Amino acid sequence: MREDGRETSRRDFTVSIDPSSIPSFGGQPDPEPTGSNGSVVIPDQDLVKQLLDQMELKYLVDDEGDLAAPWEDFRTYFMFRGEGDQQVFAVRTFYDRPYSVDDKPQLHEVVDDWNQRTLWPKVYTHTHDDGSVRLIGEAQMLIGLGVGLEHFVSSTVSWVRASIEFDKWVVETLGLAKDADTDTDGDDDGPTEV
Template identity: 40%
Template sequence: MPASLQPLSDELIISALTAREFAHFVDDDGDIGGNWQGCLIYFFRLGKNNEIFQVRALTQTEFSTDDVPQLYSFCNAWNHDRLWPKAYVHTSDDGVVRVVGEVGADFEHGVTPDQLDQVLICGIATGVELAEAVAALK
């Protein structure tokens, strides 16, 4: 019998990470994250009812604002050729520019542990691929 749908929760996300024996943390803001091959990845619940699951990969390679046109071109090509993760350029308040990747899924009606695991693994694996491709730009 298939697993029943459960509401998306931090506990369910942590359970999925623990089931794979992935090291992870919960920061002071309550955000769940981990580090895979030097890529910082967070797992968020977004939306009106926290029903959207987002895996956000923060690539570690730093760029300057002079690099933004090149990074826009990179992200456009990446998004054209790949489904995951969606890539975009982010400039922080201190002027550091990075590429960020996101994989998201709407679990408004609930999620099974297997469904959550599938999106989690997709976000981690493709986030690391993005980080490696971004690092090669330097």
């Protein structure tokens, strides 16, 4: 409620992001504050774009209208699904490293270990039509009735950081760093394009 007794609408808030909630990616200084942190908002794609800009992360909008932030070995999507009070915001990461169906039992053990030890992202396997297996990580938040801006920002930032950490963890856990070093020793194909 506003001071004049009228209901507060989403348009009544100046949406801003608390810069103290944003990690320093690449050693850049934190952005300057731009407004109130105590707002309740229904997040939308523009808010996520503002957050990604402040995090200095490159992003694009895919053919389905979802935001995606690409890294070398994975892509993180920021998606809004559902309507009304059932609307959900999801951060879903698709890890590009392919595995075979024969690797699936070991992958299940690894992702079960991750899922038991961490809150997010929850990771699962997906088998494609060609028989390759990929890992997908996901975290979700119900946003249809509104969410505290500070909570939304800190959760989204934490989910992005955890997605990056999972990629490092799975490489270390499965010993893939050694494999990559061994593969590149005799490979003169040049740098990998991102």
